[in-house]
Amino acid sequence: MYPEILRIGSFSLNTYGLLLAIAFLAALFVAARLAERDGLPRERIYDLGLWMLLAAIVGSKILMLLTEPSYRENPWHLFSLDFLRSGGVFYGGFIAAVITGYLLVRHYELPWWKTADAFAPGIALGQAIGRQGCFAAGCCWGRPTTLPWGVRFTEQAHELTGVPTEEYLHPTQLYESFAALALFLLLLWFYRRKRFDGQIILLYATLYAVIRFVIEFFRDDPRGDIAGLTTLTGLSTSQLISLFVGIGASLLLVLRWRRAAHPS
Incomplete structure (x- = not known):
């Protein structure tokens, strides 16, 4: 857990920001390679990736605004440095990126399902x-645990994110990181063997929904509520979204699979 890689005077290089930049570049590189392999223009994929990144940033902030009481009660925090540096809520970014990607794919006259498949592993x-x-920053932390792989975060991480430091916690960030890496490898395997366009993105959406739904049971960071649904159902906002995304994606996956197996 190293929130800062280095500090020179007032300038600091944060581990979270650096890894987020590497994550975007790696995702875009994989998407461009897969898209080019399927005959899609690499330049358009780069354009799509940049616009979808911007949409994801905005969407993640909007969902955080809706779920975090502190931002709803103090809307001027929208313009604070803390709000700009915070990561936001993944599903908000994912949904915004999908909507933006769909509109741009139509504008660029690219095949939607084939393009979406190219982005999924990335x-x-x-x-x-x-x-x-x-994990390095200490956000998205887990519940207390006595398991041997429980982790204790540093005071520096506590100052940045408020993560508890007095007890060992589930490393839920690593749970999702390793699960996502396994999902990446699985999607690559299926990509080379896919039966129809749309199979990879729908498989991603279905499996990630399951992963996120399960990991949420081990998380313990404050994630807010929308319209009291978390209080009513006992499920987190991300779990509720996972249910809708997972069910919707799995139904589409079955429908497209049947259509590919029995073309009219």
Whole structure:
């Protein structure tokens, strides 16, 4: 857990920011390679990636605004340095990126499902790297545990994120990082053997929803609530979104699989 890589005077190089940048570049590189292999223009993929990154940043902040009481009660925090440096909520960024990507794919006259498939493995790889940044910063922490791999965070991490330092916690950031890495490898394997366009992105959405739903049971950082749904259901916001995304993606996956197996 090293929130800062180095500090020179007032300038500091944060581990989280560096790993997030590496995650984006790695995801974009993988997407461009896979897209080019399928005959899609590499330049358009780079354009798509940059616009989707911007959309993801905005979407993650908007969902954080909706779920975090401190931002709802103090909207001027939207313009604070703390808000700009915070990571946001992944599903907000993912949904915003998908919507933006769909509109741009239509504008560029690219095949939607084939383009989305090219991005899917890279998204998983980006998550695997990005969650390492969360671990370094101390955000997205887990519940207390007595398991041998429980971790205690530093005072510096506590000052940045508020992570408890007095007891060992589930390293939920690493749980998701390793799960996302395994998902990345699985998606690459399926990509070379896919039966129809859309199979990879829908497989990603389905499996990541399961991963996120399970990991949320081990998380203990404050993640807010929307319209009291968390209080009503006992599930976190991300778990509720995972249910909708997972069910919707799995149904589409089955429908497209059947259509590919029995073309009309």
